[in-house]
Structure formats: C-alpha cells, structure tokens
Amino acid sequence: MRAALAALALVAAPALAQEADPKADFVADNLVAVFYHELGHALIDQLNLPVLGKEEDAADILSVLLVDEVWEPEAAQEIVANTAYAYALSAEEGEGDDPMYWDVHGHDMQRYFTHVCLFYGADPENRADFAASANLPEERAATCAEERELADESWWTYLQPLADQAPGTAISLDAAEDEFIAGVISEEIDTLNERFDLPQEITVDIESCGEVNAYYIPDESRILMCTEFAEFLWERAQAADL
Template sequence: MTRFAAIFAMILALASPARALDDDVAGYVESNLLAIFYHELGHALIDLMGLPVFGQEEDAADVLSVVLIDAFFEEEAAVQIAYDTAFGFYDDAQQYEPIFWGVHGPDLQRYYTLVCLFYGANPDERADVADELGLPGERAETCEEEFDLAADSWGSVLDELAAGPAQRTDLVLEIDTRNELDVFTAEVMQAEMDALAEDFALPGDLLVAIAPCGEANAFYDPSEALILMCTELTEYLANAAP
C-alpha cells in the first residue's frame, strides 16, 4: 500500500465524522493539506537547522513540498496529489488578484513551478501531466534540470535528518477541534506526523497545532517552533473541491 493510500485508509477507518466528507472531496482536501504542511515544514527546517536561503524563503518552501511529494509517494498517488495541489493554486488565482508586493509569488506562477518541478522529476512518465496542466514547452525544456537542482539542494538536508540518532525527536500535535472538518484535519496531520517521525530525526521538537486563525491559511511561527494549520483552511478546501 502506498503512503497516501495508507494515510487515507487510516482516516476512513476511524469512527469518524470524516466519513461525512465525500471520498473525492476528502482526497482533494487531504492532498492540499499535505502539500501545505510540507511547505510549512520547509519553513520549520530552515529555521530549526539554520539553513541558508538564497532567494525568497517562500519559494524554497514551495520547492520542498514538491520534492517530498515526489519522494514520499508512489507514482499514482504522487500524480493525484500534484493535480490536486495544482488545482488549489489555480483556484486561488481565479479568486484573488495577485499581490505583487507580497512574499509569495503569484498563484499562477506557483502553479506552473509546481507542474514544472513535478514533471521534471520523472519526465518519461509525466508528459501527460505536463500536457494536461498546460505547461508550455519552452518551460518544460528546463524542468528536469530544475528538479535535479531542487532535489540536490534539499536532498542533503533530508539525508542529514534521515541519518539522525536512533532516538527520534517526537512531533507533537495540539488540536482545537470544533467540527467534523477539524477532526479530519487532525487525522490527516496525525497520520503524516507519525510517518515523518519514522523517517526523520528533527533537530528539536516541532509543534503542530490545529486551531482557528481568522483566515484560510497555515503558518510557521519560529518563536514557538510551531506549524499552525488553520481550521478555516480545511473548510475552504472542502468548498473549493467541486
């Protein structure tokens, strides 16, 4: 069973308000929650490990998310997550004007970068992905090199974590559950954190909290080594899924 299938099966097996979500909606929400969590994990690693960042830190975190999707999941699951995450960026691009003064790149640029890197990781098998998601041929020519650079850059960091001491650092989960969507988020995060704890030794405790934020978002707080997954985010994704 793939990692994605194992996590999803675990969620569906729980007695669960999560069953209130249609399976297709649940899959879309889970894909985006994982990709966003990996992005925030990128910020956490940069902070906890004192990593240098040459360029925008948000771009580096986006790149790690794609690298982990490619590394953690078998092909069918990885492709599904890539599609769902790309649609998440595309949906945001349709709803919001780009904020050119912000720290994040415009959503459409993030969309194409995700598609390019994911295609570049396995161009022989992902040409259909690039075609269906509209990656221009001119960009596609450089995607394999772009992914190789991303994998080399983040790979040394992940190798260091994987070679850590046998006494793994636990990831801690704090939950402020309000409704069935919050429970679903908690189940996704707990399953993913359990999987991460088996693979990596982090340089310090990393707290993951699920709580209201007043907006559909997620954040990393370096003052507390805390990844905050906003409850509003899951609701936003569930509404966007159709």
C-alpha cells in the same frame, strides 16, 4: 488561465474517480501540501539554512519533494495535481484584480507551473502525459529536469543527514479542533517521524485562528494549521463541483 484550470481538473480526474469522495481528496491533498510547506519553514529556521531567494519559494519546492519522497507515484501525482488545481482556482478567482506584487508568495499561476514542473522533472519519461495535460509549455518543460535536480541537490544536502539518523526527535500533534484535519496530518506526522530526525521537536496545533492560513511559529517551534483553511478548501471543492 481557464485552459490550465480545465487541464488540471482532467489530470486529477483519473485518480479522483477511484475515490469515494473527490472533495475530501482535494481538501486532504492540499492540507498535506500546506503542512509540508510549513515544515519547510521549520527546517529553514531550525537548520539555519541559507535561502538564496524567497523563503516561500523554497518551502513550496520542499512540499513537492516531500510529496514525491513519501507517497507512491500515482498518489503523489494526485496530490500535486490537486495542489496545482487549487492555485489555478485562486488565480481564476482573482482575475481582474491587480496582482499583489508586494506579497512574499509568488503569483498563483507561477506556483501552479512550478509545482507541475518540479513533479514532471523528477521523471520526464513517465510523467510526460501529466505535463502535457497540465499545459506545461515546452519551453518550461525543457528545463524541468534541471530544475528538479537542483531542487533535490539543494534540499537533500540538508535532509539526508536527518534521514540517516532517523528515527529521533519527533513531530507531535497537540491541539486538534478538527477531526478530519487531525486524521490527515497525523498520518503525515507518523510517516515523517519514521524518516527524519529533526533538530528539535515540532508541535502541530489544529485550531481556529480567525483567518484562512497556516503558520510556522519559530519562537514556539510550532506549526499552526487553521481550521478556517480546511473550511475554505471544502467550500472551494464544492464550488468547483469536484
């Protein structure tokens, strides 16, 4: 596990070195990934999508696909690297604890390798160094192009009609108690609104909710980004000495 953790630090390092504040990049990149994840839950709800497996896995997959769709390759790699790095940090912190087999989310290192695999699988020729630096085993790497193709076919079957009709029904930012989170999420909202016409409007609130989390609330068509989650990411970036 420590080898994988160290590897992701190296994967992220070239892109992070160009930025003025690597800690801010780590926090922002993870906020982007989580926001896309919650949007996945929203689309599953609004489009009444069939999910053959765990919904959390489907939302994770969409997060990687949207990062690749919205961002240029170098920036997308940084986001995926920082997101995977966060999973590796969580796994390291939980060493010695009994795995939470009851949890709806996959184990942190499973999510780590899935993120790396799906990103690598979109362009194996040009992302081989990324996969190698992230210690993606050859056995898994051999299937990543197929995994990515299946993910694209599955999600884009439903995303493409939304893209064809864009712009249309929009995502909007409502309450925003944290300026940093609001700045990050506002840019994503603007970009997504240009690319997709959603089934119904989604509002996003950034506010304290008493826990480190983010939610999609179906009855309200609302994504809640907890300020505690960003605080947790800042603490994690500080502890990792980014």
